[in-house]
Amino acid sequence: MAFLEIDELTVRLPQGRAARPILDGVSLRVGEGESVGLVGESGSGKSVACRSVLGLLPEGAAVSGAVRVGGRDVLGMRRAELRSLRAREVAMVFQDPRASVNPMRRVGDFLTEGLRAAGTAPAVAARRAVELLEAVGIRDPEGAMRRYPHHFSGGMLQRVVIAAALAGEPSLLLADEPTTALDVTTQAEVIAILTRLQAERGTGMLFVTHDLELAAAVCDRVYVMYAGRIVETQTAAGLFARPRHPYTAGLLASTPRLDPDAGPPKPIPGRPVSLAEAPTGCAFAARCAQVRPECLVEPPALVRADDAYAACFRVDEGIVT
Amino acid sequence: MTGSVTRTSGTTGDKGADAVDATLEVVDLCKAFGGHRAVDGVSFTLAPGGSLGIVGESGCGKTTTARMLVGLVSPDSGSIRVGGRERSAPTRNRAERLARAREMQMVFQDPYLSLDPRVVVRECVEEVLRLHFDLTREQRTARVVELLDQVGLGEREASALPKALSGGQRQRVAIARALAAEPKVLILDEAVAALDVSIQAQILDLLAGIRRDAGVGFLFVSHDLAVVRHITEDVVVLRGGRVVEAGPTVDVLTEPRHTYTRLLLDSVPRVGWDPARIAADRRALEREAGGSSGD
Incomplete structure (x- = not known):
């Protein structure tokens, strides 16, 4: 049994706010200590799926399916159980560190808050926070405990947020675009810290990003989402070597590359399906170069193709480019 | 590629723009905010x-440079010339301001903030035509259709307010609006950074076509080396307000001379990427630079 199991999760916004479900039968697994990528463009539902693990769902949404952490169903949890889940088992790192830290409170308060709330003695919590700041490469950690968030640059503050996320020794870390707001060289450093600590502690990670290259560099396995559905999943290396879904192939082809012999990025025509549209068949059909009549009738299910899974009727034929 | 520019509706202030006339020359540009030297002796030429x-990271001075070029920030010293005409000093009057605006136009990063939410797309583009050209209403209407068509927008988008458009569509509007002034130089400040990759590739494709057809020069400000590799011929790498490396894009990106350029290149995620080594290289470079911490 995987530590995190999402099964057939479907999330619908209240009537009139969206024509299609924002999540549509999403299933995914993260094993203990495993790094799993969840990749998609804006509006694909990747962040909604990620937040559901903490029991955070859009207000008034109709939900079906299951989210299990360590075998327990998160969606049926009472408030106290959810609090303990968020404090001890699952931690989250958001995109914008400035938005996830209270600017009026010292970094030390922020770091020890969760531990103190869970009953750890203040002195023990403070010692632990200093250790964590040191582990994420903050110079003068004791001094940093007394400083305010505005004394830190974006990259440094994201390290503080990572330290706070690891404070409760969670078994699973949810990272929602944790380096998107950072400069490239800072991104490399933050990723280095994140992956090192995660490996040392055996923490599982669900890494949400729009950047396929980054996901492949960080994760063992990657799920690709489009319009609320998982359209492909396989190993990171396999995804680049042989993408199975036309959307994944299109995403790879549209990413500008640095290699000297790389051709210019090849756009995917059209635009992603908005929440106001509810195509009857495959949501990618309107942009797909290898669309067939049956693609417009019903959405294809995720089917196995060697070691990969892809939601495409033509998965056996391979991608035509 | 030289700018053999075909203009359809240029009627004012355009004294037979030949190729030589459109060279952008920036020499020893400086700007300090308080004691911080944001831009420190930057020079380059755009044919x-x-x-x-x-290219460069946050705080390297790239956006300040772009803003000085269009006159949103006034430089402390240095010169900015287009076709030999100096534009670093403040303008004296409306005519001069308009003439300068026509030479250079800018497209900003965030298409959600750069368009007036109350103005429909058609009027947003038409406003620029009204400012710069002496056209009849019919001529203006026809030109708006032409400009929007050039960026792949149709009748439906022309009557829409920005809120009804996606990020990619808004960025197309911003580009059409900038092109309306028939500038010699288009400054694109992280103009594709906020877009999803599949849409980003569409806009890059569109920009390449515009440069081919309209002969407008691009100054492409970006942190993304892979994007820069595909849309530019030459590149300037900025760090801490100074140029650390400059040259043809292909050369700089395949055989970087400066350790900082190499670090930037290594930092781009890809398969087999080693963030721990990059982090070590970065710290080494910072020590070399005398502990200018950054972050």
């Missing part, structure tokens, strides 16, 4: 119809 990338 008519050429494409120059300015």
Whole structure:
């Protein structure tokens, strides 16, 4: 049994706010200590799926399916159980560190808050926070405990947020675009810290990003989402070597590359399906170069193709480019 | 590629723009905010119809440089010339301001903030025509259709307010609006950074076509080396307000001379990427630079 199991999760916004479900039968697994990528463009539902693990769902949404952490169903949890889940088992790192830290409170308060709330003695919590700041490469950690968030640059503050996320020794870390707001060289450093600590502690990670290259560099396995559905999943290396879904192939082809012999990025025509549209068949059909009549009738299910899974009727034929 | 520019509706202030006339020359540009030297002696040249990338990370001075070029920030010293005409000093009157605006136009990063939410797309583009050209209403209407068509927008989008458009569509509007002034140079400040990759590739494709057809020069300000590799011919790498490396894009990105350029290149995620080594290289470079911490 995987530590995190999402099964057939479907999330619908209240009537009139969206024509299609924002999540549509999403299933995914993260094993203990495993790094799993969840990749998609804006509006694909990747962040909604990620937040559901903490029991955070859009207000008034109709939900079906299951989210299990360590075998327990998160969606049926009472408030106290959810609090303990968020404090001890699952931690989250958001995109914008400035938005996830209270600017009026010292970094030390922020770091020890969760531990103190869970009953750890203040002195023990403070010692632990200093250790964590040191582990994420903050110079003068004791001094940093007394400083305010505005004394830190974006990259440094994201390290503080990572330290706070690891404070409760969670078994699973949810990272929602944790380096998107950072400069490239800072991104490399933050990723280095994140992956090192995660490996040392055996923490599982669900890494949400729009950047396929980054996901492949960080994760063992990657799920690709489009319009609320998982359209492909396989190993990171396999995804680049042989993408199975036309959307994944299109995403790879549209990413500008640095290699000297790389051709210019090849756009995917059209635009992603908005929440106001509810195509009857495959949501990618309107942009797909290898669309067939049956693609417009019903959405294809995720089917196995060697070691990969892809939601495409033509998965056996391979991608035509 | 030289700028053999075909203009359809240029009627004012355009004294037979030949190729030589459109060279952008920036010499020893400086700007300090308080004691901080944001831009410190930056020089570069953009040939008519050429494409120059300015790359660097936050705080390197790339946006301040772009803003000085269009006159949103006034430089402390240095010169900015287009076709030999100096534009670093403040303008004296409306005519001069308009003439300068026509030479260079800018497209900003966030298409959600750069368009007036109350103005429909058609009027947003028409406003620029009204400012710069002496056209009849019919001529203006026809030109708006032409400009929007050039960026792949139709009748439906022309009557829409920005809120009804996606990020990619808004960025197309911003580009059409900038092109309406028939500038010699288009400054693109992280103009594709906020877009999803599949849409980003569409806009890059569109920009390449515009440069080919309209002969407008691009100054492409970006942090993204892979994007810069595909849209520019020359590149300037900025760090801490100074140029650390400059040259043809292909050369700089395949055989970087400066350790900082190499670090930037290594930092781009890809398969087999080693963030721990990059982090070590970065710290080494910072020590070399005398502990200018950054972050």
